[in-house]
Amino acid sequence: MELADVGRVGGEWLKGTGPETDVVLSSRIRLARNVAGFPFATRCDDDQRAEILGRLKSAVEGVDLGGRRLFVDVSSAPALESRFLVERHLVSRELVMGKGPRGAAFGSEERLSLMVNEEDHLRLQSLHSGLDLEAAWEEARRVDRQLERIVPFATSTQYGYLTACPTNVGTGLRASVMLHLPALAYTKQMEKVFQSCSRTQLAVRGFYGEGTMAQGDFYQISNQVTLGASEEEILANLSRMLPTILEYEREIRRHLLKEKTRVRLEDKVHRALAVLRAARTVTSEEAMEMLSAVRLGVITGVIGSIGVPAVNELFVLVQPAHVQKLAKTELDSDERDQRRAALLRERLAAT
């Protein structure tokens, strides 16, 4: 990804388009695959890892990933570059933190991406704006089949696809949606969502997936079961649960807009926008928190002058590596907070 692209090319999931975009930021399909005839990545030596990387890299050359095809040799990439890709949700922190030959490929539209030698030999991801798990699944399946014709994957007739961790065996499928739930968060009702998801075998995670905290009131909801159900059944189970959560969030939003509570909502939203437009130093955590309130304000019509895509984009642009890429230099923590504030003032300047 070229420096020049940062902040101009928005990823698919920043578009703010697609169904249910008032609550659903993006839909994501992830497939875990391993190349037949090799040990799992954790048990490979570097020669084997290099061979796997080479085979998958050449296999992907024939595949349309949407836009220009980009490869990143993660083992040699500068730390800032790798963190930048993590912030764009194109690679995982685990891939960056890993060892030995490993890499990533993605299309410049940032809808399709794949990681080589993360936990599994191959992790394939398809990301769509709004709620559109079917489209994400269709696209992931297309790429999966194209690759499989060139690189045979490890399977078992009894279990299906074999994966390094038993929790992914079978379909190797993780379907997830990134939800923006500020109204539930403000009214401290997320606990109910956690309980509902737990009962239906869905997992709730933070902004950067497994093991991360919620930031900006974003929650990722995904299936936990990968075995004993078809891909379609897994998607159906997730899709069945979603309308309830979406309606719950919307109901509270409507309530917050009613006379008695409206002034509190307006106060919160306008203060958040004012702080982002005025501050001289802002941490990424505070920026996410304020942007969440602004996003809610835009969607509920409390703020009329800003669009959803502009706010969505800022959630990514305020991340530390993005701030540094835009500044074209490495920055310490204080410098980052000041640059972030300058970026927010510029992007959110009163129009």
Next chain:
Amino acid sequence: MELADVGRVGGEWLKGTGPETDVVLSSRIRLARNVAGFPFATRCDDDQRAEILGRLKSAVEGVDLGGRRLFVDVSSAPALESRFLVERHLVSRELVMGKGPRGAAFGSEERLSLMVNEEDHLRLQSLHSGLDLEAAWEEARRVDRQLERIVPFATSTQYGYLTACPTNVGTGLRASVMLHLPALAYTKQMEKVFQSCSRTQLAVRGFYGEGTMAQGDFYQISNQVTLGASEEEILANLSRMLPTILEYEREIRRHLLKEKTRVRLEDKVHRALAVLRAARTVTSEEAMEMLSAVRLGVITGVIGSIGVPAVNELFVLVQPAHVQKLAKTELDSDERDQRRAALLRERLAAT
């Protein structure tokens, strides 16, 4: 005071003029006097109190208080009206909370005011913008002498003026300055000021005088000794201490403007102004706190578009009774917070 005057007529101490106005909001002289031949107010019955009130009221009719002369019968005044006068620093909370015949008089310029039947029969106050204890003292003395020619005051050849509380005996004089010390407060160095004042027999009090908290980083510094020293010596003692405190505050302000800390100051100031311009509900405490940062910003040049008098005025206009007077109706706490926010948005609208 007429409803129509609120928010247009600013008191003397809101002017933002006079010497050392970057730190000193106002200089105040208060004289405690009692009418000869009557018990102290606490020991008077209502008939005696009424007689004292009558005599002082007629005596003051021949005295120039600056602008139109206004009388308030505090025993019959509506609660909102009385609180309004307290907020303008024209009468004390003690006078309002008292019993029996009692009243107040002041000139519409709000520089000279007097209270009848508070702790003493007469409390005379002269208030000047900036650091000008001499001018305040000259004016108080003029009114004191004019009144004394008509109403003889209780004195003792040994002690001087007799007062209800021994701490006021002698001169009956309290000289005080209202200081704005945001830089000392932000850097948590007020303790040093408290200690210095204590060593030189000066008292440090809050925004509404004795027994009140500091609000908006305003501190009132006054003499504690009234006996055994002439009025001039009391003023000289207070004046001797002030340059040190003023220079201390200014030194920290200069330090805050230096490169390393400047961004923190700018951040604090711009956030405060932004919140006041955007909020939909603001308590008076938060308003005072934010206005303090804005005042520091204006004085240090961080904010260029607002004048000191406009900010000084807001410190008074955001008080609860003022908000209600401007709204022309009594309001509950939530309504006040919303009206206050609307007032601040209107008054601080970006120019």
